Amino acid sequence: MELKPILKQFQEKVSEKITLKEKGINRYIVKTPFIFEDGDNLVIILKFDEKIKKWYLTDEGETFQHISYFMDSKDFTQGTRKEIIENSQKMFGVIESKGELKININSEDYGNVLYNFVQCLLKITDVTFLERDRIKSTFLEDFRVSVNKIAEKKHLK
Numbered sequence: 001m002e003l004k005p006i007l008k009q010f011q012e013k014v015s016e017k018i019t020l021k022e023k024g025i026n027r028y029i030v031k032t033p034f035i036f037e038d039g040d041n042l043v044i045i046l047k048f049d050e051k052i053k054k055w056y057l058t059d060e061g062e063t064f065q066h067i068s069y070f071m072d073s074k075d076f077t078q079g080t081r082k083e084i085i086e087n088s089q090k091m092f093g094v095i096e097s098k099g100e101l102k103i104n105i106n107s108e109d110y111g112n113v114l115y116n117f118v119q120c121l122l123k124i125t126d127v128t129f130l131e132r133d134r135i136k137s138t139f140l141e142d143f144r145v146s147v148n149k150i151a152e153k154k155h156l157k
Contacts, residue, residue: 003020003028005110006020006046006055006110007019007020009108009109009110009111009114010030010110010111010114012111013110013111013112013114013115014032014111014114014115014118015032015033017031017032017033018030018031018032018033018114019031020046023045026047026048026050027045027046027047028045028046028047029043029044029045029046030044030045030046030057030114032044032118034118034121034122036066036125037125037128040066042059042062042063042118042121042122043059043060043062043063044057044058044059044114044117044118044121045057045058045059045060054104054105054106055105055110056102056103056104056105057102057103057105057113057114057117058100058101058102058103059100059101059102059121060100061098061099061100061101063101063121063124063125064076064099064101065099066125067124067125067127067128070128071127071128076127081127084123084124084126084127085124085127088120088123088124089101089120089124091120091123092116092117092119092120092123093116094116094117094120101117101120101121101124103116103117103120
C-alpha cells in the first residue's frame with residue numbers, strides 16, 4: 001500500500017503535525033507531537049510484515065525502557081502498576097512481547113489504530129506518576145513527623 005493514504009488518515013484522525021520518515025525497508029518513524037513527561041517524543045514505528053502482508057505499529061520496546069529511567073523495572077511488572085499497564089493494553093488492543101508494545105492494523109482504519117496506540121502508550125507512562133505521588137506523600141509525611149519532633153523537643157525544654 002502507498003503511504004500517502006496512511007499518512008492522510010494519521011493526520012485526519014490524530015494530528016496534522018504527524019509525519020512519516022523512512023528508516024529501513026518497510027519501516028517508518030511516525031513523528032507525532034506527543035511526548036513523555038520529560039520532553040522526549042513517544043517512539044512509534046510503522047512496519048509492514050511481509051509474512052502476513054499487514055501493517056502494524058510498534059514502540060520497539062522504548063516505552064518500557066523510558067519508564068525504567070524513572071523506576072526499577074520490577075516496580076512496573078507487579079502490583080497496581082502491572083494492572084494499569086495490562087488494563088491499558090486490553091482497552092486499546094495493544095499486545096506486549098518481550099517489552100515491545102505492538103498493535104496490528106487489521107483494516108484500512110490506520111488513523112484510529114494510531115490514536116489507540118498513542119492513548120495506550122500515554123496511559124502506560126502514567127505509572128510513573130504513581131511513583132512520584134508516592135514519593136510526594138511520603139515526603140510530606142516525613143516532613144510532618146520531623147516538624148512534630150522538633151516542636152516536641154522545644155516544648156520539653
